[in-house]
Amino acid sequence: MSTETPTVNGVPQERRLVTDLPGPRSAELMARKLAAVAGGVGTTMPVFAAKAAGGIIVDVDGNHLIDLGSGIAVTTVGSSATQVVERAKAQLDAFTHTCFMVTPYDAYVEVCEALAELTPGDHDKKSALFNSGAEAVENAVKIARVHTGRDAVVVFDHAYHGRTNLTMAMTAKQMPYKHGFGPFAGEVYRAPMSYPLRDGGLSGEEAAARAIDVIEKQVGGDQVACVVIEPIQGEGGFIVPADGFLPAIAEWCTKNGVVFVADEIQAGFCRTGSWFAVEHESVVPDLITTAKGIAGGLPLAAVTGRAEIMDSVHGGGLGGTYGGNPVAAAAALGAIAEMKEHDLNKRALQIESIIVARLLQLQEMHPAIADIRGRGAMIAIELTKPGTLEPDAALAGAIASRAREAGIVVLTCGTYGNVFRFLPPLSISDELLHEAFDVLATVMGDLA
Numbered sequence: 155m156s157t158e159t160p161t162v163n164g165v166p167q168e169r170r171l172v173t174d175l176p177g178p179r180s181a182e183l184m185a186r187k188l189a190a191v192a193g194g195v196g197t198t199m200p201v202f203a204a205k206a207a208g209g210i211i212v213d214v215d216g217n218h219l220i221d222l223g224s225g226i227a228v229t230t231v232g233s234s235a236t237q238v239v240e241r242a243k244a245q246l247d248a249f250t251h252t253c254f255m256v257t258p259y260d261a262y263v264e265v266c267e268a269l270a271e272l273t274p275g276d277h278d279k280k281s282a283l284f285n286s287g288a289e290a291v292e293n294a295v296k297i298a299r300v301h302t303g304r305d306a307v308v309v310f311d312h313a314y315h316g317r318t319n320l321t322m323a324m325t326a327k328q329m330p331y332k333h334g335f336g337p338f339a340g341e342v343y344r345a346p347m348s349y350p351l352r353d354g355g356l357s358g359e360e361a362a363a364r365a366i367d368v369i370e371k372q373v374g375g376d377q378v379a380c381v382v383i384e385p386i387q388g389e390g391g392f393i394v395p396a397d398g399f400l401p402a403i404a405e406w407c408t409k410n411g412v413v414f415v416a417d418e419i420q421a422g423f424c425r426t427g428s429w430f431a432v433e434h435e436s437v438v439p440d441l442i443t444t445a446k447g448i449a450g451g452l453p454l455a456a457v458t459g460r461a462e463i464m465d466s467v468h469g470g471g472l473g474g475t476y477g478g479n480p481v482a483a484a485a486a487l488g489a490i491a492e493m494k495e496h497d498l499n500k501r502a503l504q505i506e507s508i509i510v511a512r513l514l515q516l517q518e519m520h521p522a523i524a525d526i527r528g529r530g531a532m533i534a535i536e537l538t539k540p541g542t543l544e545p546d547a548a549l550a551g552a553i554a555s556r557a558r559e560a561g562i563v564v565l566t567c568g569t570y571g572n573v574f575r576f577l578p579p580l581s582i583s584d585e586l587l588h589e590a591f592d593v594l595a596t597v598m599g600d601l602a
């Protein structure tokens with residue numbers, strides 16, 4: 155190792171392969187996983203993690219992999235960010251759990267205060283904390299239903315909202331998320347999304363009018379409790395709706411007494427270069443769901459919104475044994491402190507400019523790249539048969555597996571499985587990002 159290689163938490167920030175992937179210790183653990191862990195729990199890379207920091211994941215064989223996935227948009231501040239680790243450790247020493255509903259503790263309240271400060275809009279806000287994104291989405295629906303006295307929930311094509319019964323119903327993609335798991339919760343209706351690559355040139359306003367027409371004709375505006383939308387869709391393919399789409403949907407909601415819920419679970423907390431992705435379009439949601447990036451890797455989720463909506467639920471109606479666990483809440487305060495101290499919104503925009511420049515170069519050589527989209531450190535390419543919109547999932551799969559063999563942790567997504575998503579931790583160095591895209595360029599060149 156050269157003496158110049160920087161380290162983060164003792165982890166040298168360089169890609170280094172000392173075995174084929176997976177190495178022997180990972181292979182051994184993988185065999186145990188297959189024997190002991192339910193087959194439905196998938197594995198993107200059969201490589202077991204030993205340590206992670208900055209932009210590197212070290213596996214149990216000593217391989218150093220470049221992380222372009224952040225554990226699915228979770229470790230935005232890095233996998234072992236100083237203030238997350240310190241605050242969580244201090245909380246572990248103090249106590250692990252009392253249940254906030256039994257004897258409360260201040261970290262929970264402080265997270266709710268931070269959410270009120272950071273989320274868009276200067277109205278009075280309140281929050282409730284949960285364990286997972288799906289749980290937050292479920293609770294947003296519960297709150298909207300009580301507030302409006304209505305049942306219907308409107309979601310969009312390509313949406314992903316989770317894997318519980320209600321959120322499976324809200325999620326669009328059948329395989330693998332819904333296949334065989336029905337019957338699903340009722341009163342969930344799907345409207346067409348703005349999808350600029352596949353929309354035939356609809357403007358945001360036109361796409362919104364199309365969606366609103368479906369809602370009004372097929373559901374009825376006065377039946378709708380809430381519209382739930384990801385401002386940039388995650389699993390569905392990092393689809394960024396055309397400008398004007400989100401504001402038009404939000405405005406329709408306000409006019410019709412419908413609660414507008416922004417599911418910011420993947421896009422929130424600095425990922426897109428702003429605290430929340432709706433800010434790029436100056437939309438102020440009634441409710442926001444957050445999770446993933448909020449707590450530097452510990453399980454925490456929240457619903458934040460207008461105080462009068464949040465408070466429409468009867469006492470005892472919201473909660474859960476672990477919701478807002480003190481260690482997770484302390485970690486969230488550490489993660490938020492890291493985001494502020496290191497100005498991670500600015501860092502996300504720097505990462506965007508590096509990634510997009512590299513992808514534009516790649517696109518010149520590879521007409522299979524039909525679209526480059528996203529914001530901040532949430533960027534994707536969609537691969538099609540050149541000159542058509544026919545998805546090329548096979549190419550995406552081939553590139554992904556070769557890049558992974560070369561030590562790059564990359565994720566695919568999209569309804570058609572043909573989208574590559576780049577979600578590096580914001581703690582990654584420019585050098586590692588460039589190296590990852592050098593590898594990707596080689597892999598794509600080899601396959602062309």
Ligand SMILES: *Cc1c(COP(=O)(O)O)cnc(C)c1O
Nearest residue numbers: 286287288314315316388419420
């Ligand atoms: C991941 C995700 C969820 C579900 O979160 P879990 O913590 O996995 O339950 C919901 N909505 C969006 C947009 C997500 O990306």
